[in-house]
Amino acid sequence: MPNLKELKNRISSVKSTRKITSAMKMVAASKLRRAQELAESSRVYADSLSFILSSLAGNTKNSTDLPEILTGRENSKISLLIINSSDRGLCGGFNSNLFRNAKKWISDQQGQGKSVKIMTVGKKASSFYKKTDLDIVASFEDLNSNDRQIQVSEEIKNKIMELFENNEIDEVSILFNKFVSAISQEPTYQSLIPLSNEETSEDESDANNAIFEFEPDKNELLEYLVPRNFLTQIYRSVLESSASEHAARMTSMDNATRNAGDMIDRLTLTYNRTRQAFITKELIEIISGAEAV
């Protein structure tokens, strides 16, 4: 028979766990709202920038005129993957989904005879990939404020430009959890080098309609635009990932709170039953004692 005292302790510990998880859920919900607003308000800039870039690239019919950093190198040997994880845990399958996806991607790339380098964002990714034998070129942690997110995006941009120029990488992709809705996040790849085609083709018809004049000339504009575009895309993925993280945490903490409630109900039932059994046993003892006299 279970011990009454033990059960009582168990119940109170589950109750305090429930308090923590429900508080975390509430915090995640409010952070999610902020992160979502940020992600949405930064979209205008990103959309305009990719429109300008695609009208520039679209205007240049001959793709050999475009710099390597836009079109990618012909014989690409080394791919860089930027993995956007979270700094903290307790957010369900957020990170493990991402890592599982990345593993597949990496073995795909290696199957094509390319070597893979990794850049990690968030503590979870850096501690996970430290244990593997992959080549980590840089790790970024503590993305806890918007200012820091901007700063890290800038650092990532500088790093990939530098690596590309030194021929240490030929391709760059970024992996992040795309925010679909509060209950669903989707690991998504976006190619930075070469510039992903989806984005260009989306606006292509529109961009080709208006014939723009460019000032200064295209090459100088591209020199300015390309790093800007990297920065914006990286920043956007960081924001999406942070919105997804909070959404994932909210759902998983909601589940945890509900599970804790169920557990408390079950434990309380057992507790009451056990207590009743003790009382009945004692009564039987008293009655049989009285009968014996």
Added chain:
Amino acid sequence: MINLKVVSPQKVIFEKEVEMAVLPGAEGDFAAMPNHSPFISSLRPGQMAIMSSNKVDESFFVSGGLVMLKEKVCEVLVDQIEPLSDVNSSNYQQSKTYQELEGNETALGTFEQVVNNPPYK
């Protein structure tokens, strides 16, 4: 009237109908007015002035960026922007723009110049 939309990487700063906007293009200042030919340019650090009937209504410092003009739309993608009504020669060193431009001597010099003596007044 032309629709002027000023956007920073973080958010839309403002969007409004203006008669004319003067922008510091990479190869010289230009005025954005309705039915300008489609035009894309980068910006150098300088003053952005919103004007009506030859008078400056509002004035800003921009640290650089891009502008896209077509028909009745003028989209300005700025890196840093500071309304000049908020800063003067004594407090501009405390402004956010000044701190962000730290280390960029040319841009800081232009900022100082624009604050003290804006080309469009």
